[in-house]
Amino acid sequence: MADQGYPSSKPNANGTNGTAAPAGNGTGPVKSQLYNPNRQLYRPQSNYHRRKRSHRxxxxxxxxxxxxxxxxxxxxxxxxxxxxxxxxRPHRPEFSVTNLRIAKMNLTTSPDSSSHLTTLFNLTLIAKNPNNHLIYFFDAFTVTAFSDSVQIGNGSLPAFTSDKNNQTSLRGILSNSQDLDTDSLTSLRSGLKKKKGFPVEIQMDTQVKLKMDWLKSKKVGIRVTCEGIRGTVPTGKTPSVAFVTDSECKVDLRIKIWKFSF
Structure with missing residues (x-):
């Protein structure tokens, strides 16, 4: 009598219980993919950053x-x-005071009223152009006289043209009539008591235009300051002559920016 065979209970090596794998496309068993939550997703880069870099x-x-x-x-x-x-070789214009006559220098004070100053000056100066190729066109001058920072006279000088290597004589009248405060009165009295005479400073402001052959400039502001002048108070109706031998004038540019001048 033949022995009857029983199927084996042990699984085969391929993990099946003795049954063959189903017929398919021959790719074998599919492996499961594990999900990684920390993995970064792929995002395609846009052209915005490229355009930003190109603009920069x-x-x-x-x-x-x-x-x-x-x-x-x-x-x-x-x-x-x-x-x-x-x-x-351009040079600045040169100025010099040749004569200053003081026709009036009256300072009146009283206990009941403020101090009052009345003055009258006759000014003569020379404007020199030392350049061989440069012509100066000056506007009218605004002239102010000071003594120890106290204003003692105002006036003006006419506009003129200073040609190459030329000298121009200018004459003007300065006058003033004003009340003085305590500080101005003290300063002016101190100057009037000096034996060598009270100091006088002449300050002139104007605008000038330059011409050099075919070149022309715009108008620029200048300030002429003359120092070293000593005046004396006249006696009677005879004007006194100020000492101008040691006087010296300097010319500075006046650059105006908005409301400020330098």
Missing amino acids: NLCCCCCFWTILTILALALLAAIVGAALYVLY
């Missing part, structure tokens, strides 16, 4: 060329200015 590079390039152009123009202006200076 364009802005930097424009700034670079703008700065380079300004520096080139400044260098060119400096070269032209140096060339003109070497060729023409």
Whole structure:
């Protein structure tokens, strides 16, 4: 009698209980994928950042060329200015006070009223142009006289043209009539008591335009300050003559920015 066979209870090596794998496409068993919550998802980059970088590079390039152009123009202006200076050797105009007559210098004080000052001056000065290729066109001058920072006279001088290597004589009248405060009165009295005479400072403001061959400039402000003048109070109706031998005048540019002058 033949032995009857029983199926084995042990699984096969491939994990099946003796049954064959179902027929398929021959790819074998599918492996399961594990989910990683920390994995970054892939996101395609947009063109926004690229456009932003290109705009930034364009802005930097424009700034670079703008700065380079300004520096080139400044260098060119400096070269032209140096060339003109070497060729023409420009000098500032020169001024000198030749005569100052004091016709009136009255200071009245009383206990019941404020102090009052009345003055009258006759001013004569010389304007000299030392340049061979430069012509000055002066506007009218505003003239003010001071003594120890106290204003003692006001006046004006007419406009004129100072030609090459030329001298121009200018005459003007300065006068003043004003009340003085305590500080101004004290300062002026102190100056009037000096044996060498009270100090006088002449200050003149105007605008001037330059012409150098075919070149013309815009008007620039200048201030002429003359110091070293000593005056004496006249006696009677005879004017006194101030000492102007030691006087010296300097010319400074007046640059106006908005409401301020330098």
